[in-house]
Amino acid sequence: MKVILRQPRREIELEGVRRVSDLLRRLDVVAESVLVIRGDELLTVDEPLAEDDVVELRPVISGGGS
Amino acid sequence: MKCRVCREKAVIQVRRHNANFCRPHFIDHVRRQVERTIADYRMIRPGDRLLLGVSGGKDSLALWDILTELGYRVDGVYLHLGIGDYSSDSLRLSQAFAAERDLHLRVVDLPEEYGFSVPEAARASRRNACSACGLSKRYILNRVAVDGGYDTLVMGHNLDDEAATLFSNVLQWNLEYLARQHPVLPASDGLAKKIKPLIRVAERETAAYAVLSGIEYEVEECPMVAGNTINRYKEWLNRLEEESPGIKAQFLKGFLDRGSKAFRDGTAPELVPCETCGSPTTGKVCAFCRLRDVTAVDLRRRESA
Numbered sequence: 001m002k003v004i005l006r007q008p009r010r011e012i013e014l015e016g017v018r019r020v021s022d023l024l025r026r027l028d029v030v031a032e033s034v035l036v037i038r039g040d041e042l043l044t045v046d047e048p049l050a051e052d053d054v055v056e057l058r059p060v061i062s063g064g065g066s
Numbered sequence: 067m068k069c070r071v072c073r074e075k076a077v078i079q080v081r082r083h084n085a086n087f088c089r090p091h092f093i094d095h096v097r098r099q100v101e102r103t104i105a106d107y108r109m110i111r112p113g114d115r116l117l118l119g120v121s122g123g124k125d126s127l128a129l130w131d132i133l134t135e136l137g138y139r140v141d142g143v144y145l146h147l148g149i150g151d152y153s154s155d156s157l158r159l160s161q162a163f164a165a166e167r168d169l170h171l172r173v174v175d176l177p178e179e180y181g182f183s184v185p186e187a188a189r190a191s192r193r194n195a196c197s198a199c200g201l202s203k204r205y206i207l208n209r210v211a212v213d214g215g216y217d218t219l220v221m222g223h224n225l226d227d228e229a230a231t232l233f234s235n236v237l238q239w240n241l242e243y244l245a246r247q248h249p250v251l252p253a254s255d256g257l258a259k260k261i262k263p264l265i266r267v268a269e270r271e272t273a274a275y276a277v278l279s280g281i282e283y284e285v286e287e288c289p290m291v292a293g294n295t296i297n298r299y300k301e302w303l304n305r306l307e308e309e310s311p312g313i314k315a316q317f318l319k320g321f322l323d324r325g326s327k328a329f330r331d332g333t334a335p336e337l338v339p340c341e342t343c344g345s346p347t348t349g350k351v352c353a354f355c356r357l358r359d360v361t362a363v364d365l366r367r368r369e370s371a
Binding site (some may be wrong): 007030058 | 067077079123124150226267268270274277278285288296301302305307308
């Protein structure tokens with residue numbers, strides 16, 4: 001499957017990812033810090049993923065502040 | 067996962083509320099959270115003229131949408147920081163949002179109107195960029211609110227922003243900042259009232275709200291923000307949240323309900339008008355005018371070199 005990462009935008013290919021929770025674990029990403037987006041839908045952690053899926057992992061942390 | 071309200075397929079899990087929501091019920095949930103926050107803290111009086119600080123990011127655009135949907139008439143102010151493509155992109159997104167909904171967006175151009183950009187100010191003052199930016203934003207947004215006759219400046223700080231700031235202020239026991247951290251800061255001489263209606267909505271939820279409402283926002287991070295301390299604290303707090311859902315909200319709510327009054331007594335410094343611009347300050351010349359002066363000197367020096 002194709003995974004789109006942001007900040008900056010780039011793409012990686014992963015194989016054998018069965019669910020959103022697997023994807024987050026593989027990339028060592030905390031669910032609270034990202035949205036997982038497929039097309040125009042948001043995916044919950046239990047959502048099954050297919051080999052031909054294109055999924056965006058969009059970070060939600062922004063802002064900075066002093 | 068099924069929506070807590072209608073049992074349809076859920077699109078988001080909100081673990082600290084032990085709830086999953088479908089799209090319409092999540093949008094409704096977020097709006098209710100904001101409505102409750104505004105009521106609980108008596109943030110807005112009927113007829114108040116409201117000005118929202120708009121960055122083009124998820125928080126300010128989601129908040130503009132929420133407030134409009136709740137029936138408030140809110141103008142926006144966008145501050146162009148002079149950070150290359152990032153600033154132009156976020157301005158474009160803010161303008162598109164306002165135009166689609168027939169909302170009024172004021173634009174202030176920092177380089178054009180004040181003679182310097184955030185990168186220039188950071189370089190000249192040896193502050194980090196986020197600090198120079200924060201200082202400029204606070205100063206100019208307040209100025210626009212006061213000069214424009216607005217009653218209240220509305221800011222899009224979310225639960226994570228406030229929890230991470232609190233964490234930072236506690237780590238450093240910064241009593242002055244702890245005394246000032248509150249979702250409602252009343253107006254005082256030269257300072258507009260300031261409110262933060264998103265403090266009960268987590269950062270992930272404002273992002274989800276924006277995506278689910280079809281709001282196009284600036285997804286890329288500001289290029290000057292790399293390694294920012296507050297963002298690192300947010301990441302750590304999210305690791306804690308993963309282990310203990312609700313810990314961020316508890317940390318902030320506990321402070322606001324029980325902790326903050328202990329810091330508020332007697333720590334507020336006296337404010338006097340800045341000798342240069344007249345804005346309230348604790349010194350003779352306010353921090354923004356000092357930043358502006360030091361940047362102007364630096365820019366002249368570089369030009370003649």
